[in-house]
Structures are given as structure tokens and as C-alpha cells.
Amino acid sequence: MRLKEKVAIVTGGGQGIGAGIAEIFGKEGAKIVLADVNEETGRQKTDELKTAGVEAIFVKTDVSDENQVQDLIQTAIEEFGGIDILINNAAVTVRKSAVDTTFAEWQKVIGVNLTGAFLCSKYSIPEIEKRGGGAIVNIASWHAEKTITRLAAYAASKGGLTALTRQMALDCGPLNIRVNAVCPSTVDTPLLRQTFASLEDPEEGFRQTLEFQPFGRIGTVEDIANACLFMVSNEAAYVSGQTLMVDGAAINKIARPLMFD
Known part of the structure; x- marks a missing residue:
């Protein structure tokens, strides 16, 4: 087990x-602190982890x-x-241009996606340091x-997050704490299914999305x-300050998913 006895906080861990x-960290021996603003899905996932033999607790948390x-x-x-481990995953999105985005919407997206990662990191780093890194x-x-x-708002928040990743890696290096970013593209999650369902022609939207996937499929949560x-394991012991694209090479091909414009 690569994460035996490690304690991992996963924000936005209720679904997707x-x-x-x-789940994968738990299978590798980690103790899971699952944080989510949605108490129903958070507790349900925590119960599933426990049933699978994983030590896990749920903490209802608005990371902003x-x-x-x-x-x-x-x-x-x-x-x-x-x-020992922090996964800053909690996120929200708003499908609007800068002109159409309200200030409240901007604050919410930046608050969860970027400020949330900052806050969780700010208060986790001293505790991770105490464990030796x-x-x-x-x-x-x-x-x-x-x-x-x-x-x-979403693009700005994620761009800020990769910049924050690079900067924190510099500050955290002397503490033996590695900081990296993982960048998914289109992933099969409940949120994606809801997005397709909201389209006038969900099947066409899915077809057009697949056209931009060199592997002929969208990503999975397992991907x-x-x-x-890998990023939290000893195999990546000298990897820090990096942004790993997990997109099946789609970023090299994508122009725009037509149904979403």
C-alpha cells in the first residue's frame, strides 16, 4: 500500500x-478526511468508504x-x-462571460476554486510540516x-490555481512538502452529465465533445x-511545482465544443 497510515484531506469529495x-487513496491505505459543502453526498460517500474498510470521516465544509x-x-x-496529504478539489462554475458574470458569482467561483485552495493550504501546511513533509x-x-x-470566472480561478501551485512549491520545498497541480479535461462526472442534459440536443453535444478526444473517449474519475x-506517492518524490495535464492529448486539438457556445 503506497499510502499506508497517511492522512489525506480531500475537498469536494462527495462525488465526481x-x-x-x-476511493483510490483509501484502497492504498490512506485515512480519509472527506470535506464537502453537500452534507448528503459527503456522508453517503464516507459511509461507502467505511463499508469498504477505509478509515474515513466527513466534515461539512465550505472551503471559502x-x-x-x-x-x-x-x-x-x-x-x-x-x-500528510491535501487534495484541493472543491470547485464550482458559472457559464458566463465577464460582462454577464455578476460580482456575487465572480466572488463565489474565485472563493471556492482559488481562495478555498489557498485557505486549505495555509492551514494544512504547518500540520504537514509537523509530520516531516x-x-x-x-x-x-x-x-x-x-x-x-x-x-x-472559472478559467480565471483555474489559471490562478496553477500559478499558486508553482509559487507554493517554492515556499514548501524547504519543508519537504511537494505541491503540484493536476489538470483534467472533460471527465465523466455527475456535473458533466447535468451539463449535457441542459443542452437542447444532449446527444449531439456529447458527439461533438467526443470529436475533440484523440482517444475516442472522455476521461474517467479513475484517470x-x-x-x-502518483503525485502524492514516493514515486514522485522529486516532482514539485508541476502542472500535469490528464486530458488524453485533447488540449492539443480542442478548438471549442460547439454545443456549448
Whole structure:
């Protein structure tokens, strides 16, 4: 087991990519602190982990709220004695241009996607240092480098997250804490299915999306989780400050998913 006795916080772990990361980390021996603002899905996933034999707890957390993040970190310490790994995965999105995005919407997206990662890192880093070091992985997006129309706040938040990753890697190197980003492209999650369902022609939207996938398929949560597992494992002991694209080479081909414009 590559993560035996390691304590891992996974934000946004109730479903989708976060849930997949929690499952694979748990199978590799990690103790999971699953954080999510959605109590129903968070507790359900935590119960599933426990049924599978994983030591896991759920902490309802809005990562954009400093007090709630501090409570999350303290709970992890009280329950498991410390923190070794942080996965900043919690995210929200708004499909609007800069002109159409309200200030409240901007604040929410930046607050969860970027400020949330900052807060969780700020309060986790001293605790990870106490354990002799560890790893942080920020779940960014291919939108940090290439994007599409009407995604102003989300693209800005993910671009900021990869920049924060590079900078934190410098500060955390002397602490023996590695900081990396994983950038998924199109991944089969409940959120993606909801997006397709909202289209006038869901099947056509899916078909057009597949056209941009060199492998002929979209990504799975397992694809992303396995990349994260590598990044937090000893196999990546000298990897820090990097942004890993997990996109099946789609970023080299994509122009725009037509149905989303």
C-alpha cells in the first residue's frame, strides 16, 4: 500500500473526481478526511468508504469560509493525529462571460476554486510540516491554459490555481512538502452529465465533445485519481511545482465544443 497510515484531506469529495480520489487513496491505505459543502453526498460517500474498510470521516465544509477550513483542519488532527496529504478539489462554475458574470458569482467561483485552495493550504501546511513533509495536489483544469467562451470566472480561478501551485512549491520545498497541480479535461462526472442534459440536443453535444478526444473517449474519475495517487506517492518524490495535464492529448486539438457556445 503506497499510502499506508497517511492522512489525506480531500475537498469536494462527495462525488465526481473528489470521490474517486478518496476511493483510490483509501484502497492504498490512506485515512480519509472527506470535506464537502453537500452534507448528503459527503456522508453517503464516507459511509461507502467505511463499508469498504477505509478509515474515513466527513466534515461539512465550505472551503471559502476561513473558520470552516480551520475547523476542518482541527477535526483532522483530533481524529487522525495529523495531516500528510491535501487534495484541493472543491470547485464550482458559472457559464458566463465577464460582462454577464455578476460580482456575487465572480466572488463565489474565485472563493471556492482559488481562495478555498489557498485557505486549505495555509492551514494544512504547518500540520504537514509537523509530520516531516507530505504533498498537496491542486485540481486545476485545462481551462487554465486553453478555454472556451463564457467561462470567465472559472478559467480565471483555474489559471490562478496553477500559478499558486508553482509559487507554493517554492515556499514548501524547504519543508519537504511537494505541491503540484493536476489538470483534467472533460471527465465523466455527475456535473458533466447535468451539463449535457441542459443542452437542447444532449446527444449531439456529447458527439461533438467526443470529436475533440484523440482517444475516442472522455476521461474517467479513475484517470484523474490515479494521476493524483502518483503525485502524492514516493514515486514522485522529486516532482514539485508541476502542472500535469490528464486530458488524453485533447488540449492539443480542442478548438471549442460547439454545443456549448
